[in-house]
Amino acid sequence: MAMDRDELRRLAGMAVSQFAGMEPGRPVGGTYYLYRTLRQLDVDGLLARMMQQARDSGAVVEGTLEDRLQEEDYQARLQELRQLVESEIRRRLVADRGAEAMARTLRKPLPEDVDFMHASREEMQALQRAIYPLTRALAARLAHRRRRRNRGHLDFRSTVRHSLSYGGVPAEPKFRHPRPSKPEIMVVADISGSVASFARFTLQFVYAMASQFSKVRSWVFIDGIDEVTRFFQESDDITEAIHRVNTEADVVWVDGHSDYGHALEVFHERHLREVTPKTSVIVLGDARNNYHASQSWVLKELGKRGRHVFWLNPEPRSYWDTGDSIVSEYGVNCDGVYECRNLRQLERFVAAVIEH
Numbered sequence: 001m002a003m004d005r006d007e008l009r010r011l012a013g014m015a016v017s018q019f020a021g022m023e024p025g026r027p028v029g030g031t032y033y034l035y036r037t038l039r040q041l042d043v044d045g046l047l048a049r050m051m052q053q054a055r056d057s058g059a060v061v062e063g064t065l066e067d068r069l070q071e072e073d074y075q076a077r078l079q080e081l082r083q084l085v086e087s088e089i090r091r092r093l094v095a096d097r098g099a100e101a102m103a104r105t106l107r108k109p110l111p112e113d114v115d116f117m118h119a120s121r122e123e124m125q126a127l128q129r130a131i132y133p134l135t136r137a138l139a140a141r142l143a144h145r146r147r148r149r150n151r152g153h154l155d156f157r158s159t160v161r162h163s164l165s166y167g168g169v170p171a172e173p174k175f176r177h178p179r180p181s182k183p184e185i186m187v188v189a190d191i192s193g194s195v196a197s198f199a200r201f202t203l204q205f206v207y208a209m210a211s212q213f214s215k216v217r218s219w220v221f222i223d224g225i226d227e228v229t230r231f232f233q234e235s236d237d238i239t240e241a242i243h244r245v246n247t248e249a250d251v252v253w254v255d256g257h258s259d260y261g262h263a264l265e266v267f268h269e270r271h272l273r274e275v276t277p278k279t280s281v282i283v284l285g286d287a288r289n290n291y292h293a294s295q296s297w298v299l300k301e302l303g304k305r306g307r308h309v310f311w312l313n314p315e316p317r318s319y320w321d322t323g324d325s326i327v328s329e330y331g332v333n334c335d336g337v338y339e340c341r342n343l344r345q346l347e348r349f350v351a352a353v354i355e356h
Contacts, residue, residue: 001050001053003077003080008080008081008084009084009088011081011084012081012084012085012087012088013088015037015040015041015085016033016037016085016088016089016092018040019036019037019039019040019041020033020034020036020037020089021033021036022089022092022093022096024096031115031118032316033089033093034085034086034089034118035117035118037085037089038082038085039193041081041085042193043078043081043082044193044196045193046078047071047074047075047078050074051067051070051071051074054070054074055067079120079121082120111123111126111127111129111130111343112130112134112342112343112344112347113342113343113344114126114127114342114343115341115342116197116198116201116314116341116342117195117197117198117314117315117341119197124197127201127343128239130343131201131204131205131208131343132208134205134343134347135205135208135209138209138347138350138351139209139211139212141351142212142351142354155174158174159172159173159174162174182212182213182214182354183213183214183278183279183280183307183353183354184213184214184215184216184276184278184279184280184307185206185213185215185216185217185279185280185282185353186217186218186219186271186275186279186280186281186282186306187202187203187206187216187217187218187219187282187284188218188219188220188221188225188263188264188267188281188282188283188284189202189203189218189219189220189221189283189284189285190220190221190222190258190260190263190284190285190286191220191221191222191245191246191249191251192222192256192257192258193258195284195285195286195314196246198284198314198340198341199220199284199285200242200245200246201343201346202284202312202340202346203218203242203245204238204239204242205343205346205347205350206218206282206350207232207238207241208238209350209354212354213354214278216229216232217229218232219267219271220245220249220251221251221260221263221267222251222252222253222256222257222258222259222263223251223252223253223254223255223256223257223258223259223262223263224250224251224252224253224262224263224266225251225263225266225267226249226250226251227271228241228244228245228249231244231245231248231249257290258285258288258289258290259289259290259292260285260287260289260292260294260295260330261289261292261293261294261295262292262295264295264296264298264299265295265298267298268295268298268301268302272301272302272305275302275305275306276305276306277305277306277307278307279305279306279307280306280307280308280309280310280353281299281302281306281308281309281310282310282311282312282353283299283309283310283311283312283330283334284312284314284340285311285312285313286313286314286315286319286325286327287311287313287320287325287326287327287329287330288323288324288325289324289325289326290324291324294326294329294330296326296329296330296332296333297333299330299333299334300333303333303334303335308335308336308353309333309334309335310334310335310336310337310338310349310353311327311330311331311334311336311337311338312338312340312346312349313327313337313338313339313340314339314340314341315339315341316339316341317339
């Protein structure tokens with residue numbers, strides 16, 4: 001709160017020592033250690049506590065311009081802490097591996113290869129700019145594939161009718177082009193903590209591709225769950241809709257810590273009958289359930305009624321089923337569990353769902 005830079009550097013060093021789990025000679029990139037450290041520091045929780053302290057002290061009033069400016073100031077302070085942690089990790093890696101080896105691992109990735117959960121503010125902006133060109137290109141590519149794949153059966157009447165212009169010679173066969181069925185999508189997204197940015201970009205990507213689906217509905221949850229389809233229907237601006245999701249969705253039930261089991265149970269109770277054989281359910285999240293009951297049977301029931309159940313996890317596979325992650329417990333009741341850390345992986349998954 002005092003922004004003492006020397007103390008912040010010491011704090012960053014202590015955090016890396018305690019949480020990063022760095023091992024000499026281990027061939028792991030800095031983003032792995034950065035993720036582990038920031039997850040334990042709970043930067044999002046820090047921001048919420050700082051804002052609550054400012055409001056409780058009477059320094060700002062919630063919902064005012066001063067409140068928003070104070071939040072932006074705190075975000076900038078926490079970004080500085082993040083940079084100090086990153087610098088400390090880099091310093092230790094250089095000391096362990098040498099500057100040349102580290103330089104090779106620090107090449108700036110393309111926007112579509114940036115990790116959702118570790119992106120800086122500049123990388124987030126680059127991701128935002130990259131979404132729409134990617135979705136337009138993907139939609140055009142998929143439409144072309146559909147036209148080629150769905151040539152259809154010979155239309156005898158049309159062929160004969162058209163042959164009259166060639167003196168009765170069927171020189172140009174005509175085909176009945178079937179209308180390919182479009183999948184119906186239900187997206188259920190964890191928007192807590194570090195997975196929030198992953199959920200945001202995935203929802204934006206899916207809604208930007210909405211013309212490729214017959215219907216898109218979406219829910220977000222932390223320990224409570226709320227349908228947010230209405231925000232996308234009421235606005236042509238997906239970014240504005242996402243902002244409303246983050247600020248207006250009713251997603252806290254008890255304490256605001258992830259509870260996949262309760263969220264899935266409520267979804268089952270309210271919406272199971274709305275799942276049809278045309279429906280593909282996509283769950284977004286890291287499956288870190290804070291040791292609550294999993295209620296994984298819900299996914300099995302959804303699978304029985306629906307077309308497919310998929311799970312997208314933004315964590316690297318090496319993190320799955322560590323700590324409070326129970327992704328495999330959910331995975332046995334899914335048609336597929338996919339690592340989805342960046343736009344490139346997300347693009348491949350969405351293309352596969354549409355073509356399936």
